[in-house]
Amino acid sequence: MGVLESLGLGLETALTPANLLFCLIGVALGTAVGVLPGIGPTATIAMLLPITFGLEPVTSLIMLAGIYYGAQYGGSTTAILINLPGESSAAVTAIDGHEMTKRGRAGPALATAALGSFFAGTVGTIALALFAAPISRAALEFGPAEYFSLVVLGLIASIALASGSTLKALAMIVLGLLLGTVGQDIYSGTPRFTFGQRELYGGLNFVSLAVGMFGVAEILRNLEGETRRTVVVEKVRNLWLTKEDVRRITAPVLRGTGLGTVLGVLPGAGHVLASFVSYSVEKRVSKHPQEFGRGAIEGVAGPESANNAAAQTSFVPLLTLGLPANSIMALLIGAFIIQGITPGPNVITDEPALVWGLIVSMWIGNLFLVLLNLPLIGLWVRMLTIPYGVLFPAIIAFASIGCYSLGLNAYHVYAVAFFGILGYFLIKLGCEPAPLLLGFVLGPLLEEYLRRALIISRGDPTVFLTRPISLVLLVLAAAAFALAVLPAVRRKREVVFEDE
Amino acid sequence: MDRRGARKDLLAGATFVAFGLAFAITASTYEVGSALRMGPGYFPLVLGALLVLLGILIAVTGFVAGEGGEIGPVPWQAAGLLVVALIFFGFTVRGLGLVPSLLVTVFLSAMAGRHARVVPAVVTSAALTALSVLIFVIALQLRLPYFGPWFG
Structure with a gap:
């Protein structure tokens, strides 16, 4: 099937009334959680997963994906207006975006962010459409040895790009792998680590784990300090860009889009990295670098385009290999499984309407976001006046009902409490929950x-090194690990992530 | 050397060692098998041992470098209230039904907030329970009875 034909099928799927509606709901919800600090897209998607069970597979994925890229938009809105990045990738946008607001140029900053993101989202979607089919065809040749090495590479690469201690991130991955073994062994049926509880035979639920580690733990973080905030937002006037603005943002948008498209495919915090790299590139190539940090419009245009392009291309590993690039993609894997679809290279040939419908819906969703964000900016900002004392009990209520409704199993709710506390203390000790x-x-x-x-190789462990593709993947993993622990790279990385 | 920084890494290391040991020891009671025919215990045993090793490394590097920074305040009371709220929901939602169970759960969590007072928490609880019923039972058609069998 050619790319045009595929996109046609996608358009047909994405344009049904139900899919359009849920795309709109997704991006609106995403914008909301992106605007609100204290609740991120990961916790939101986790809480909504159980209730998407009744939807069509493509409809539920369209909505969940909308929450993800919608949150990127919402995060930059608050970053620009009140210097409060709702999402980590928006932290860079706050530097110059908020300076522009202070100088009465909030309107052009918001317009730049929205238009840059829309352009980048469009390019990212096209890149996704072009690369999805060839990559998944190549992956069909993979045997278990190649897949093993690919998963190892994905896990190692995700820590190489994360901020903080590499050792701790590695330990978190291993702990996550161990928690994943709870439940019946697939080969022998032996129940492992279940303490004799039948409810645990099916394994720990990843919805509970995600809601606990990203929802409850985050609430506890916020309850540590003063949570009252006074939001003073001036009315945004005049969203129009001047001719001079358009001239200044064109190149940064193009460069940001390119960077984001490439870096988004990388596992780990690809979209965060993309926006940071784009900012430093723009600062370096600029003819007036002294303006950066004082309201340079290029400092908004570049990173905003980069993170949105990256948000689109981070779907590449998910849709082609069935491997998640970050914690949100990990949840979407769960959404596939809930719907009875095994993620992997087969999905694109077995379920073309689903994959292409999802891809096209992302472009439509980006269009919705421009329409939702620019005229309705006041509405989103007003959401910041919701007191936290109401917001977090709502999260607890939705989390309880959502997790309980998974098979009406009370253990899923207990697991939320367990992982909430565990996640909170691990975060306090400097261990981020995403690798877990x-x-x-x-x-x-x-x-x-x-x-x-190992069964195929008759127990010969060198199989991972004698098969060429597997060897290449493992060498890449080793290189990524070496890079992550090398002192010179570490220092550089800390500079890149210092504002996080 | 900054002892406080070391404490953070020591605690993290100890946590990983404890989890690693617990998994490895339990895994060794299952059939471990060989590389060719791996038993259910093989994979967790290897990973558990690896986690112990990583935990020790984290503790040692923390002790040498000691740059972890302060652990900071912990909202013990809020953590306790949230745990009780969630366990209460899991334990009673079947018996009491959605409405009474959720009312108590939301009230308990609302009390976890800083400057929380009883009357606003009751109002929050009633409003959020009504909202949840509207979203989950009426709009999304989730089959959760309002009142459970414990009410006879």
Whole structure:
């Protein structure tokens, strides 16, 4: 099937009234959680997963994806207006975006962010459409040994790009892999780590894990300090860009889009990295670098385009290999599984309407976002006046009902409490929860590929090194690990992430 | 050397060692098998041992470098209230039904906020329960009875 034909099928799927409606709901919800600090897209998607069970697979994925890229938009709105990045990738936008607001140029800053993001989202979607089919065709040749090495590479690369201690991130991955082994062993049926509780035979639920580690733990973080905030937002007037503005943002938008499209494919915090890299590139190539930090419009245009392009292309590993690039993609894997679809290179040929419908819906969603964000900016900002004392009990209520409704199993609710506390203390000790979630989702896969590969090779562990593709993947993983622990790279990385 | 920084890494290391040991020891009671025929215990045993090793490394590097920074305040009371709220929901939602169970759960969590007072928490609880019923039971058609069998 050619790209045009595929996009036609996608358009047909994405334009049904139900899919349009849920795309709109998704991006609106995403914008809301992006605007609101204290609740991120990961916790939101986790809480909504159980209730998407009744929807058509493509409809539910369209909505969940909308929450993800919608949150990127919402995060930049608050970053620009009140210097409060709702999402980590928007932290860079706050530097110059908020300076522009202070100088009465909030309107052009918001317009630049929206238009740059829309352009980048469009390019990202096209890149996704072009690369999805060839990559998944190549992946069909993979055997268990290649998959094992690919998963290892994905896990190692995700820590190489993360901020903070590499050792701790590695330990979090291993802990995640171990938590993923709870439940019945697929080969022998032996229940593992279940303490004799039948409810645990099916394994720990990743929805509970995600809601606990990203929802409850985040609430506890916010309850540590003063949470009252006074929001003073001036009325945004005049969204129009001047001719001079358009001239200044064109090149940064193009460069940001290119950077984001490439970096988004990388596992880990690809979209965060993209916006940071774009900012430093713009600062370096600028003829007037002294303006950066004082309201340079290029400092908004570049990073905003970069993170949105990256948000689109981070779907590439998910849709082609069935591997998540970050914790949100890990949750979407869960959404596939809930719908009875096994993620992997087969999905694109077995479920073309689903994959292409999702891809096209992302472009439509980006269009919705421009329409939702620019005229309705006041509405989103007003959401910031919702007191936190009401917001977090609402999160607890939705989390309880959502997790309980998964098979009406009370253990899923207890698990939220357990992972909430565990996640909170691990965060306090400097361990980010994202690698743990990735390890948890990939653990069962890793074990299965390992066991299958070794059965095929008759127990010969060198199979991972003698098969060329597997060897290349493992060498890349080793290189990524070496890079992450090398002192010179570490220092540079800390500079890149210092504002986070 | 900054002892406080070391404490953070020591605690993190100890946590990983504890989890690693717990998984490895339990895994060794299952059939471990060989590389060719891996038993259910093989994979977790190897990973558990790896986690112990990583935990020790984290503790040691923390002790040498000691740059972890302060742990900071912990909202013990809020953490306790949220845990009780969630466990209460799991334990009673079947018996009491959605409405009474959720009322108590939301009230308990609202009390976890800083400057929380009883009357606003009751109002929050009633409003959020009504909203949840509207979203989950009426709009999304989730089959959760309002009142459970414990009411006879």
